[in-house]
Amino acid sequence: MRLDQVKAIITGGASGLGHAVAQHLVANGGRVALFDVNEDKGQAAAKELGGAARFFRTDVTSEDGVATNVAAAHHAMGGLNVVMNCAGILGAGRVLGKEGAMPLATFSGTVMVNLVGSFNVAKAGAALMQNNEAGEDGERGVIVNTASVAAYEGQIGQAAYSASKGGVVGMTLPMARELARFGIRVATIAPGIFWTPMVDGMPEAVQQSLSASIPFPSRLGKPEEFAQTVAFILVNRYINGETIRLDGAVRLAAK
Numbered sequence: 096m097r098l099d100q101v102k103a104i105i106t107g108g109a110s111g112l113g114h115a116v117a118q119h120l121v122a123n124g125g126r127v128a129l130f131d132v133n134e135d136k137g138q139a140a141a142k143e144l145g146g147a148a149r150f151f152r153t154d155v156t157s158e159d160g161v162a163t164n165v166a167a168a169h170h171a172m173g174g175l176n177v178v179m180n181c182a183g184i185l186g187a188g189r190v191l192g193k194e195g196a197m198p199l200a201t202f203s204g205t206v207m208v209n210l211v212g213s214f215n216v217a218k219a220g221a222a223l224m225q226n227n228e229a230g231e232d233g234e235r236g237v238i239v240n241t242a243s244v245a246a247y248e249g250q251i252g253q254a255a256y257s258a259s260k261g262g263v264v265g266m267t268l269p270m271a272r273e274l275a276r277f278g279i280r281v282a283t284i285a286p287g288i289f290w291t292p293m294v295d296g297m298p299e300a301v302q303q304s305l306s307a308s309i310p311f312p313s314r315l316g317k318p319e320e321f322a323q324t325v326a327f328i329l330v331n332r333y334i335n336g337e338t339i340r341l342d343g344a345v346r347l348a349a350k
Contacts, residue, residue, distance in 0.1 A: 096176065096234060096329050099124030103177035104168050106155050106216055109136035111291040112241065113181030115318030116325050121147045123326070128168035130155065130182070130216070155182050155212030165219040176227060176236045178220035179325060180213040180263075183241060185293065186255040202255040209259035213240050214266065217281075225277040232332050235278040239328055240267065242285040242338060248347040260285070264338050271336030280335040282328045287342025289316035310344040 101120050107113035108129030117127045121144050129144075130153035131137040141150035149171045151164040169175040186205025188197050217238045224236030242263040249257025263283060271281035288294070288305050294315060297305075306314050324341050328334050 096230065096237065096332070098326060098329065101125030101127075101177050101329060102172040102174045103179055104128045104130055104165060104175065104216065104220060105179040105181060106130040106153070106212070107180075107182035107241075109133050109140045109150070111181070111293070112286065112289060112318050112321045113179065114140055115322040116179055116181065117144060117148060119319065119322035119326055121145070126172045128164075128172060130161075130164060130168075132182075155180075155216055156207045158215060161215050162219050165216070165223065169223050174227070175220060175223050177329060178217055178224075178236070178238045180216055180238075180240045182212055182216075183209045183259075186259070187252050188255065189252050190254050197255070202258075205255035206259045206262065209256070210262040210266075213263055217270065221274055221277070221279055224279055227278075229278055233278040234280065234332055236280075237329055238270070238274075238279065238281045239325055240281070240283040242283050244285050244287045244340060244342050244345060244347060246285055246338075247340075250347050251350040267338055268336045275335075280332065282334050282336070283338040284321065284324055284328075285338050285340045285342070286321055287316055287340070287345045289318060289321060291318065308345060308348070309342075312343055314343075316341065316343065 105113050105117050105127055108117050109131035120127055126147045129137055129141055129150045134152050137150040141148040153164050154160055188201050190197050227235040229235055240263050243260040245253050245257045246260035246264045267283045
């Protein structure tokens, strides 16, 4: 797939990694539909990207809402061949905290957004992409999910987050195997510690200690590096069923 042929739905597209992907795709001639719960940020992001972008206020956990917006995005872009799942929440909290055991709603809410939400948008996108005209090698579309290195080395306080991201890693291969007959590839990126609005709000001392924990380069990842990795997956058809760690060789400590 060439980047100027891309017609992509990007969840979490109003900020952070999702927005960086949108910028990269639009800069290379692609079209994007930004799915986000934040109306103001979403409208502003689409406006900044220009005519190649549209915003759809979307709760990724809503089956009907996602199906409706995926169809609307398909119509607006004149097609759909990429689903990029970037929407996610941290859901930090201890299993046994000072206030007692973690409320189940905290755990299930995190899994709903990060894992169930990713599946929800992927399957709605795949349902439309299966009808695309086959390109080279019979390719009809690509689904890219976002996991996290926490899927592998979750820290204290990350039980919910790690479980949700581990689920994303776990569904990558079976989904790729199943959608192979339609010519739809599935891949996942597991980013390490990146400069996102989440990190921006942290104290500078915390930011510096995070940077120091990364072997090389000893800094936080840049959102454009994530976007470049997405682009690489889109253009390289032999990447399928794989989760790529993008993390400067970091391995998270217990805390």
